[in-house]
Amino acid sequence: MLNIEELIAASVANIVKELSGNEVKPDSILIQKTRKEFEGDFTLVVFPFVRFLRQSPDQAADTIGKSLLQELDLVEKYQVVKGFLNLTLTKAFWQSFLLQSLDNEQFGYRNARSGIGAWPGEGIEAEEADDRPLVVEFSSPNTNKPLHLGHIRNNLLGYSVSLLQEAAGKKVVKVNLVNDRGIHICKSMLAWMMTGDGETPETSGKKGDKLVGEYYVRFEKMLREEADALAREKGLSDDEARNEAPLMKQARELLRKWEEHDPEVVSVWEKMNRWVYDGFDRTYARMGIDFDKIYYESDTYLLGRKIVLEGLKQGLLYRREDGSVWADLADHNMDAKLLLRADGTSVYMTQDIGTAQLRYDDYRPGKMIYVVGNEQNHHFSVLKKVLALLGKPYADAIHHLSYGMVELPAGRMKSREGTVVDADDLMDEMFATAGKMTEELGKTQDFSDEEKAALYQTIGLGALKYFILKVDPKKNMLFNPEESIDFNGNTGPFIQYTYARIRSVLRKAGEARFQAAKKGFAGAPVNEKEKQLLKALHDFPATVLEAAEEMSPARIANYAYELARAYNQFYHDHSVLNEPDEAVSNFRLCLSHLTAQTIHNAMALLGIHVPERM
């Protein structure tokens, strides 16, 4: 079915062709929303075809306007302003849009395509890439430290982008790739073995990821002391001293033993990783994030190595004298990339090759989206080149969703300077602030303790998520811990509040009255504030598709804000239930209902809940 903009555009194309005999390109017909300061609903920019019509812009606009008025019933009138043709659609059009949308709880979402759940299997290769599932990787933490603010942006983005793609009709698989192996985790293990005295999350009461993180910090501290001493004694550079320090040698020895599957080492590794996973799980749960599949690097790096060795056998890669294996990327003006060290161990790129293959085998995705910070832009362009070199069909399917860093007023977070903003702490603070604000406003006197806790969590998380998601992903963003995140203005709680207000009206009206209202508003007059609301609501489905296309939750966040603002302006000026004219009251009730539904659906795409009362 054509939407209204397409319908008008098609009609305009016909008109111009009849008048001038010229075929106009569809994309030269620009239908946009009429700006607030002019009368009208949609605007046609006539400049692109004044040439064909051999008329002044205003004359051309008038000519087209007249024809549209005749041809399309839903065009009520038009006005010409400086080469812009402003069309006003009939009340009937808007009211039937409202009526049709009201019963659709999934308003704005495209239905998920059926039959895609049964992958992988025969025939999947023949399907269009568009019909295949999408794999979205996000979070991807290391297991030596708790999650921090940077991870929060990553998690929220990845989760929201997944929801957006689903809303656009794609089948989505959310995956996490846990970096559970390597020197960093060996450092935590070593510090724990040397100084831990058997401490566990149970004996200490500490969250597992926090506990392991503490040992990582302890290792770094001890290493620093050793390295400083060594640098003084032997006059070594800092890098040399750190490398030469006995602790560092022990950590590397631990890694070597791990790769040899030393049972004792593997057992400590498993134990401490489990602590971390338990901690992460709690943080994810609180954040409202989940995954369909978790990959572990310890499982994928060997596959990567296998693929590299096959590539070498096929002559796609080459071996240097020292035995290391490389990809030649000179054709792409890139330096050669190391894929296996001389000792046969793998690097980051190697395991990413394995991971990509595994995902392809598991899901045959049309696209593999990696939500990873922009510091890894180069890594991903190399990964794609290497996979192409290896002849992998999924090389082009890889899409790096690159996002900007979260910066503090003093710059980047630095663990050495203790400026890392911990994810759990931040959420705790948000919940506490939400509670304080709500108590001050005296809004929850009749709430039970459980209801209060749930509400404060909803508001606190809403504020945090909205704050982060409203910013264009590719831009760096600033977070100032001194100034707590706002609850007024362009914020999550503002939108949540608007929803709660509407729900309050709807509760007062009751379901029976709403059902009756749906049948009883035809022909009611539409005032300016109501028209603004209708236009905003009408925009939602297209906005969802654009946001999905651009992978930008920010588009949805800004949309939700505009919608809430439009409702509040309407609400301020007009009464729903106290309106004496029954048809008008019915109309406003329905308008309120669809607005609530749309706010709910928009916020859901950001992973934000909306409260019935606040």
Place this chain on the structure above:
RNA sequence: GGUUCCGUAGCUCAGUUGGAUAGAGCAACAGCCUUCUAAGCUGUGGGUCCUUGGUUCGAAUCCAAGCGGAAUCACCA
């Protein structure tokens, strides 16, 4: 130095495939609660859209050069 990204109000950010007089919020000031939730609404002040050229009927948006900032150019992940 090469490559990529960013530069819009005092601050944080919007601004669709180029379209009308560049918008919000915060902060400041002034108003609005006997009426469905004032976490709201209304108003005032605040701009060299980094600069200079180019393309165009039309440029914050596209192109080129320059300036400023960030990331990256690892046998780290």
